[in-house]
Every structure is written in structure tokens, then in C-alpha cells.
Amino acid sequence: MSTTQGPGTGTGTATSPAGEPSRWDRMFREITTGSAIISVLAVVLALVVGAVMIAFTNENVQASAGYFFSRPGDTLAAIWNAVSGAYSALFQGSVYNFRRPSFAAGIKPLTETLTFATPLIMAGLGVALGFRVGMFNIGGRGQMLIAAALGGWVGFAVDLPYGLHMIVALVVGILGGALWGGIVGLLKARTGAHEVITTIMLNYVAFYLVSYLLRDGFLKTPGSNNPKSPATKVTAVFPDLLGPNYILHFGFILAILATIFTWWLLSRSNLGFQFRAVGLNPHAARVAGISVKRMYVYAMMLSGGLVGLAGINQVLGTTTSGFGAGLDSGIGFDAITVALLGRSKPWGVFWAGILFGAFKAGGFSMQAAEGVPIDIVLVVQSLIVLFIAAPPLVRAIFRLPVPGATRRKTQVNVPQEVAAK
Amino acid sequence: MSTVAPVVQPAQPTTPEGPDFEFVKSWKVTIALSIFTVLGFLLLVVFGRDGTSTMRLSTSSDLIQLPDVELPTRVTGIVITVLLLLITGVSVWLVRAKAKAPIWLIAVYAVLVLIGFLAWAAADKSIPVPGLLFGSLSLAVPLIFGALGGVISERVGVVNIAIEGQLLAGAFTSAMVASLTHQPLLGLLAAMLAGVLVSMVLAAFAIKYFVDQVIVGVVLNVLVIGLTGFLYSQVMAPNAALLNQPPRFERINIPLLSEIPIIGPVFFRQTLIVYIMYVAVAVVFYGIFHTKWGLRLRSVGEHPQAADTVGINVASTRFWNVSIAGAIVGLGGAYFTLGSVGAFGKEMTAGAGFIALAAVIFGRWDPIRATLAALLFGFASNLQNVLSIIGSPVPSEFMLMLPYLVTIFAVAGLVGQSRGPAASGKPYIKS
Numbered sequence: 001m002s003t004t005q006g007p008g009t010g011t012g013t014a015t016s017p018a019g020e021p022s023r024w025d026r027m028f029r030e031i032t033t034g035s036a037i038i039s040v041l042a043v044v045l046a047l048v049v050g051a052v053m054i055a056f057t058n059e060n061v062q063a064s065a066g067y068f069f070s071r072p073g074d075t076l077a078a079i080w081n082a083v084s085g086a087y088s089a090l091f092q093g094s095v096y097n098f099r100r101p102s103f104a105a106g107i108k109p110l111t112e113t114l115t116f117a118t119p120l121i122m123a124g125l126g127v128a129l130g131f132r133v134g135m136f137n138i139g140g141r142g143q144m145l146i147a148a149a150l151g152g153w154v155g156f157a158v159d160l161p162y163g164l165h166m167i168v169a170l171v172v173g174i175l176g177g178a179l180w181g182g183i184v185g186l187l188k189a190r191t192g193a194h195e196v197i198t199t200i201m202l203n204y205v206a207f208y209l210v211s212y213l214l215r216d217g218f219l220k221t222p223g224s225n226n227p228k229s230p231a232t233k234v235t236a237v238f239p240d241l242l243g244p245n246y247i248l249h250f251g252f253i254l255a256i257l258a259t260i261f262t263w264w265l266l267s268r269s270n271l272g273f274q275f276r277a278v279g280l281n282p283h284a285a286r287v288a289g290i291s292v293k294r295m296y297v298y299a300m301m302l303s304g305g306l307v308g309l310a311g312i313n314q315v316l317g318t319t320t321s322g323f324g325a326g327l328d329s330g331i332g333f334d335a336i337t338v339a340l341l342g343r344s345k346p347w348g349v350f351w352a353g354i355l356f357g358a359f360k361a362g363g364f365s366m367q368a369a370e371g372v373p374i375d376i377v378l379v380v381q382s383l384i385v386l387f388i389a390a391p392p393l394v395r396a397i398f399r400l401p402v403p404g405a406t407r408r409k410t411q412v413n414v415p416q417e418v419a420a421k
Numbered sequence: 422m423s424t425v426a427p428v429v430q431p432a433q434p435t436t437p438e439g440p441d442f443e444f445v446k447s448w449k450v451t452i453a454l455s456i457f458t459v460l461g462f463l464l465l466v467v468f469g470r471d472g473t474s475t476m477r478l479s480t481s482s483d484l485i486q487l488p489d490v491e492l493p494t495r496v497t498g499i500v501i502t503v504l505l506l507l508i509t510g511v512s513v514w515l516v517r518a519k520a521k522a523p524i525w526l527i528a529v530y531a532v533l534v535l536i537g538f539l540a541w542a543a544a545d546k547s548i549p550v551p552g553l554l555f556g557s558l559s560l561a562v563p564l565i566f567g568a569l570g571g572v573i574s575e576r577v578g579v580v581n582i583a584i585e586g587q588l589l590a591g592a593f594t595s596a597m598v599a600s601l602t603h604q605p606l607l608g609l610l611a612a613m614l615a616g617v618l619v620s621m622v623l624a625a626f627a628i629k630y631f632v633d634q635v636i637v638g639v640v641l642n643v644l645v646i647g648l649t650g651f652l653y654s655q656v657m658a659p660n661a662a663l664l665n666q667p668p669r670f671e672r673i674n675i676p677l678l679s680e681i682p683i684i685g686p687v688f689f690r691q692t693l694i695v696y697i698m699y700v701a702v703a704v705v706f707y708g709i710f711h712t713k714w715g716l717r718l719r720s721v722g723e724h725p726q727a728a729d730t731v732g733i734n735v736a737s738t739r740f741w742n743v744s745i746a747g748a749i750v751g752l753g754g755a756y757f758t759l760g761s762v763g764a765f766g767k768e769m770t771a772g773a774g775f776i777a778l779a780a781v782i783f784g785r786w787d788p789i790r791a792t793l794a795a796l797l798f799g800f801a802s803n804l805q806n807v808l809s810i811i812g813s814p815v816p817s818e819f820m821l822m823l824p825y826l827v828t829i830f831a832v833a834g835l836v837g838q839s840r841g842p843a844a845s846g847k848p849y850i851k852s
Contacts, residue, residue, distance in 0.1 A: 053648075053651060057651070057652070057655040057656055136635060138775070187829070187832075187833045190833075191449060191832075191833040193829070193832045193833040194782050194832065196778065196779070196782065197779045197782055197783065197828065197829075197832050198829055198832065198833075200772075200775050200776070200778075200779055201779070201825040201826070201828050201829045201832075202825075202829070204821075204822065204825040205822050205825050205826060205829075208818040208819070208821045208822040209818070209822065211818050212816055212818035212819065215816075215818070216816065333643075336639050337639065337640065337643055340636050340639065340640065372655075373650065373651050373654035373655055375646070375647045375648075375649075375650030375651040375653075375654065376647065376651050377647070378643050378644070378646055378647025378650065378651075379644060379647035379648055379651060380647075381643065381647075382640045382641070382643040382644035382647060383644065385636065385640045386626065386632075386637065386640050386641075386644070389626070389630075389632040389633070389636050389637070389640075390626055390630035390632050392630055393626075393630055
């Protein structure tokens with residue numbers, strides 16, 4: 001794919017001179033066609049595949065399958081136990097735990113879900129913003145690390161009054177992410193260096209830089225050989241939203257604000273208009289007088305800033321006891337999937353982030369309670385995105401009718417579903 | 422993910438490099454060379470070290486023993502810096518004369534930088550050159566297979582972000598099959614099949630369902646990481662003796678060739694997979710540029726409409742070539758388990774697929790150049806290993822960072838606007 005066009009699109013109004021809708025337009029329409037039912041079915045399908053995997057690898061199921069033909073009921077019961085056990089653990093670990101006595105305790109998993117979702121939403125927004133400008137930001141890891149390193153340093157080394165300290169750390173962190181993303185944008189604009197290469201490389205650079213700083217630099221905890229930073233000072237830590245019993249913190253509010261900001265930026269602001277124009281067709285944007293190069297720089301800075309917000313969120317909110325070089329824990333990459341699932345739209349990313357947060361929270365409790373490896377969550381997540389991206393497949397599996405009339409009658413060879421509205 | 426936005430130059434993305442590019446003065450190369458020369462001056466002269474750097478050129482088992490090369494560290498640094506300055510001057514002169522710096526000049530420059538750096542780092546120590554190169558090749562093997570698969574796939578018009586997934590799938594299945602059957606060759610075959618399988622999913626979604634290829638690629642990576650991780654924890658790890666103890670390929674010394682000084686021990690005392698790799702590089706290069714198959718493949722990737730018009734079936738050409746690409750990448754995955762490590766581990770490819778992807782772009786979608794880029798990555802990673810053994814004066818993190826920094830500089834300064842196959846990443850809808 002040409003990087004001038006990224007996955008996900010907003011308006012879907014661009015058409016090529018031939019009058020044929022652009023592929024983004026097509027994809028957009030495809031995604032929106034019966035999107036609710038397709039999305040639900042995609043989740044169902046993915047869960048079914050996950051269930052099959054759980055059942056096949058379960059020891060009890062394997063044992064009872066040995067005498068399946070004499071007592072098939074045993075196998076079925078074992079399958080049911082394995083699958084329902086795993087999925088109810090997933091639900092109880094992510095939404096509501098029925099085993100707890102009170103509502104206040106039972107709802108705790110949901111707050112964990114939202115806490116896990118917070119950085120995913122923030123970083124997902126950053127990646128989505130990049131997609132909308134036609135850039136693929138795989139550099140989430142590096143941007144998070146740099147943001148956490150700079151903002152985290154402000155958090156533990158500077159003395160400021162309560163509140164102001166947090167804001168300063170937050171701003172420094174966001175700037176750190178923006179700086180790391182901005183390098184990519186600048187390189188692309190000035191030299192044409194491919195952002196996929198530079199973001200991947202900067203991930204490693206950031207990782208080793210932060211590793212060094214933690215081991216021997218300004219992030220080192222004095223008197224400790226552990227490559228870990230000192231704890232964030234109380235004055236900079238995000239306040240709890242629901243009191244000290246819950247882990248949900250102010251970061252979630254920031255995630256909502258970031259979503260609103262990104263939505264406003266992309267659909268209401270002048271800059272966002274230019275972003276989308278560049279993302280849809282950089283040639284046309286250039287002809288229209290938009291400085292495409294400048295947009296690349298701005299977009300990567302904003303994208304990096306949003307991802308950086310996720311990084312600083314981890315330091316000031318989630319793990320305030322000090323951070324190591326593994327702080328991003330895959331969020332930078334998960335964010336790509338979140339952005340794809342959210343179709344690069346801010347509110348789509350928001351809900352996708354919450355769904356993935358739920359999987360993450362539930363996955364841990366599933367692993368602990370039922371011994372099902374958390375990797376199954378990755379399988380289910382990726383299948384959801386895959387199925388949602390291919391509605392014809394989902395329709396074919398469930399034998400759904402192909403809705404609407406075909407828009408492009410000329411394309412006789414295209415499978416009907418594809419051209420379908 | 423193939424073409425860089427053709428915004429800087431006004432031409433259409435499908436226009437081949439025309440005469441309007443040739444006379445554009447580009448200072449990028451010169452600027453990059455100047456930066457490196459200044460860095461070289463700082464490191465080799467200002468912070469120059471005293472002592473003698475020894476380069477060991479032979480291993481003890483070699484038939485022909487070369488003497489160790491001993492370089493006085495500071496003098497070497499000064500000489501190298503002067504040479505670097507000269508080349509930079511030549512490149513300034515070339516740009517003024519509206520000529521492009523030839524690639525060999527840059528290569529010479531790079532080699533000089535390398536020698537200078539090695540000599541500097543090895544003051545009063547000795548560097549085992551064959552060991553350094555051998556390790557580099559070992560680290561580069563999966564990258565090369567990955568890059569070859571990436572080149573084929575992108576040349577035919579399907580962006581392959583899923584290299585990582587194909588490598589991992591290959592590593593997993595080859596470990597499992599080879600352990601079960603005690604036949605490394607069967608493991609190799611299984612790895613190819615696994616790569617093909619991942620490729621087919623990519624191809625099916627990209628070609629039949631027109632899903633964005635980047636989406637499918639990214640998602641497939643996650644899917645394979647999840648699948649192999651799940652199966653590893655659930656099935657493989659509990660039965661490690663049965664399922665995760667694959668026999669490894671033996672090293673085969675090629676008679677005569679393996680006795681060539683330096684080159685012999687590095688290239689011709691390798692395992693079967695590495696020899697397959699040499700063949701694969703040659704076959705892919707020859708195939709893409711000198712056969713009917715390659716012509717068709719490239720035409721489908723550059724201009725599918727035109728290819729379709731002359732009767733080439735675009736969808737099936739793409740499907741089968743992406744599958745072939747998967748088979749090649751799968752071999753690279755098998756190298757992890759049957760060649761180097763000897764057992765499967767969770768996420769053992771650790772981003773090699775992405776480095777391979779970078780090699781594809783760095784190598785400008787050319788099998789040979791992509792191979793060289795992969796070798797460069799392998800060398801840079803292994804340099805750190807070697808220097809950490811002999812005790813490097815720089816913190817190890819900066820050594821580890823070096824390959825990636827060099828890549829960024831190289832991509833920004835030397836490669837610049839790389840331009841992939843025109844139709845790569847675009848689904849072809851027959852009309």
C-alpha cells in the first residue's frame with residue numbers, strides 16, 4: 001500500500017476522476033454496511049474459535065475424548081466445563097464478579113478494565129491519527145518510553161506543589177512523545193525516509209537509551225542496582241477517581257478528553273481537514289495548496305504526543321512505584337490493533353480500547369482461575385479485527401443476505417458482496 | 422507500505438524514474454557523509470585511544486593460517502579520518518559537477534568507518550574477525566529469508582507486514598514436527614507449509630475480500646503470536662521432551678571452499694539451511710529479473726490493469742506468489758529452531774520480521790540489496806556481542822543502539838525516497 005493512504009478513512013467522499021469510488025471510499029462503505037450486526041457476529045465468531053482452541057487443548061476434554069464413542073456425554077460435558085469456565089472467568093475478570101458479596105466489590109473488575117483501556121485508548125488515538133494522514137506509526141513503544149522517561153523524571157526529581165506537578169509532568173511527557181514522533185515526521189518530510197523503518201528503528205533506540213538512563217543515567221534510583229526509576233512523588237500522581245479501593249485513576253478522564261480532542265481535531269478543525277485531505281490523496285492536497293510535508297510533521301508530532309500521553313499515564317497513574325524499560329508492555333503494538341478495530345475514528349478507537357482493556361483484564365483472571373494461557377486473548381482480538389474487516393466472509397459464514405443493490409454495475413466480475421453497499 | 426509518498430517530486434507515482442531526477446542536485450549523501458566524518462574525527466582523533474588493535478583473521482582450525490593484523494590504534498584513526506574527509510570532499514565535488522556519488526564510493530566509505538571503529542574499540546585487544554562475520558551471518562539468515570519473502574510479496578503487489586508471523590509460525594511448526602519425527606528435513610518442510618498457510622490467509626483476505634493489506638498483516642502477526650504462545654503454554658511446554666527437542670542440522674564443511682581464509686569459515690562451514698539460503702537468494706534474484714515468471718510477477722505488482730489486459734490472471738498470480746513468499750519466510754523461521762537456538766520459545770523471533778521488512782525497504786525491493794541490508798543488520802547486532810566480550814569502552818546500550826541509528830541515517834541520507842512497486846498494497850478489482 002502506498003503510505004500516502006493509510007487504513008481507515010473518515011469521509012469516504014473522495015472519488016477518482018473516472019467516477020469510481022476510491023478504495024478508501026469502498027472500504028468505508030463496506031465497513032459501515034450493517035456494521036453493528038457484522039461487528040457482533042465477528043465477536044461471536046472469534047469467541048467460537050477461541051472456544052474450540054480452549055476445548056481442544058483442555059486435558060479433561062482430551063482424556064474423555066479417548067472414549068468418546070462409548071460415552072460422548074462425558075466429552076461434551078468436559079468441553080462445556082472448559083469453555084464456560086474460561087469465558088465466565090474472562091467476564092468476571094473484566095466486567096462484574098458475581099462471587100463478590102456487594103455491588104461495590106463486584107464491579108471492581110470493570111474499573112480494572114477501564115484502567116487497562118486507558119493507555120490503549122490514548123495510544124490507539126495516536127496511531128489512528130497517523131493512519132488518517134496516511135502514516136503508519138509503529139513507533140508506539142519508543143514514543144511511550146521517551147514520554148515516560150522525560151515526564152517520569154519530572155515526576156520523581158522535581159519538587160512542585162500538588163496539581164501543578166502533575167500537569168508539568170504530563171506536559172513534559174506529551175512533549176517527549178511528540179518529539180520522538182516529530183523526528184519521524186521530520187525525516188519523512190525532509191528526506192523521504194520511510195516512516196515504517198524510522199519508527200521501528202526509533203523504538204529500539206528509545207529502548208536502549210532508556211535502559212541506559214535507568215542503569216546509569218538520570219533515571220537511576222540512587223543506591224540501587226535494579227534498572228528501575230525511583231517512585232513518582234505523591235504530588236504528581238494522578239488522583240483516584242473512585243477512592244483508594246479502586247485502581248481507576250484520573251488517566252481515564254484524560255483518555256476521554258483525548259478522544260474528544262482528537263475527534264474535534266479531525267472533524268472540526270482546519271488542521272484536521274488538511275490532515276484528512278493529505279491522507280485521502282496527497283497529490284490532490286498538494287494541488288489544493290496544503291503543505292503536505294508540514295502536515296506529515298504535525299501529524300507525527302500529534303500522533304507521538306497522544307502515544308506519549310499513554311506512556312506518561314503509565315508512570316503517573318498505573319505503576320507509580322517506578323518504571324523499567326519494559327514499561328510499554330506491548331501497548332504500542334496493541335494500539336495498532338485498537339486503531340484498526342476502531343477504524344481510525346476517535347470514538348471507534350475509544351470503544352475498541354475498552355473492549356481490548358476488558359480482554360486484558362479478563363485474560364489475567366482467566367489465566368489465574370482456569371489456567372488458560374492469556375495468549376488466547378491475542379487470538380480472539382486479532383480474529384475480531386480480521387472478521388470485522390471482511391464482512392463478506394462473516395456474511396458467508398452466517399449465510400446472511402447480501403444487503404442493498406450493487407453500486408457499481410460495471411464490475412461484473414467482482415463478488416457481489418464486495419460491491420454491495 | 423511500499424511507496425513513500427511521492428509528494429516531494431511532482432511526477433505521478435507510476436512514472437518511472439525519468440530524466441527529471443537525474444540532474445537534481447542532492448546534497449543528502451554529502452550531508453550524511455559529512456556528519457559521519459565529523460563523528461569519526463571526534464571519536465577517532467579527539468577521543469582517540471592509544472594502543473595496538475589486533476585483528477585475528479584465522480581460527481585455530483584453519484588450514485591456511487593468516488597472521489594477525491596489528492594496527493596502532495591512534496595512527497589508524499588519524500589515517501581513516503583523513504580518508505573519510507577525502508571521500509566527503511570527492512562527494513562535494515561530484516555534486517557540484519552534477520554527478521551522483523557512485524555506490525562503491527559509499528561502500529568504501531562504510532568499510533573505512535567500520536575499520537576505524539573496530540580499531541578504536543579494540544585498542545589493546547584483539548577482534549576475532551571470522552567469528553564476528555560468522556555470527557553476523559547467523560543472525561542475518563532469518564532476516565534474509567524474511568526479506569526475500571517480503572520482496573516477492575511486495576513485487577507482486579501484496580504488502581507483507583506478516584513476515585514476523587510467518588517466521589514465528591515456521592519456527593513453531595518446524596520445532597514441533599522435527600521433534601516428533603526426529604527429522605530436521607521434515608521440520609523444514611513443515612515450516613514452509615506453515616509460512617504458506619499464513620501467507621494464504623493474508624492473500625485470501627487481501628485478494629478475495631479486499632481487506633487492507635496492512636491491517637491483515639498486522640493482525641496476522643498478533644494472531645500467530647497468540648496462537649503459538651497459546652499452543653506453546655498449553656501443549657508444547659508440558660511435553661517439552663516430546664514436542665520441543667528438535668534435532669538440529671549439522672554443520673557441513675564444503676571441501677576446499679571451507680579452507681579459503683576468512684571467507685571459508687564464515688560462508689562454507691554452515692548448516693543446510695544457510696546453503697539453501699544462498700540458493701534462494703540467487704534463484705529469487707534470477708527469477709524476478711530474468712524469467713517469464715518474474716516478468717509476470719513484476720507486471721502484476723506495477724500495473725495490474727496492463728497485466729490483466731495481456732491475459733495474466735492477476736488474482737491467482739498474486740495468490741500463488743504470496744504463498745511462495747510465505748514458504749521462503751517459513752524457512753527463515755525454521756532456522757531459529759533447527760539452526761540456531763534449538764528449541765521453540767514464546768515470541769522467539771523478537772521483531773526479526775520487522776527488521777526484515779525494514780531490509781526490504783532499505784534494499785529498495787531488490788533481492789540482492791535487501792540481502793545486503795539484512796546482512797548489515799546482522800553484522801551490526803553481532804558487533805555488539807563481540808565488543809561486549811572484549812570489553813567495549815562505550816556503554817553496551819549505545820552499542821546495541823548503533824545498528825538502528827545507522828539504519829536511520831542510511832535511510833534518511835542515502836536511500837531517501839524509496840519507491841516500491843507501484844501497485845503494491847492496492848487491491849486489484851477487475852473491471
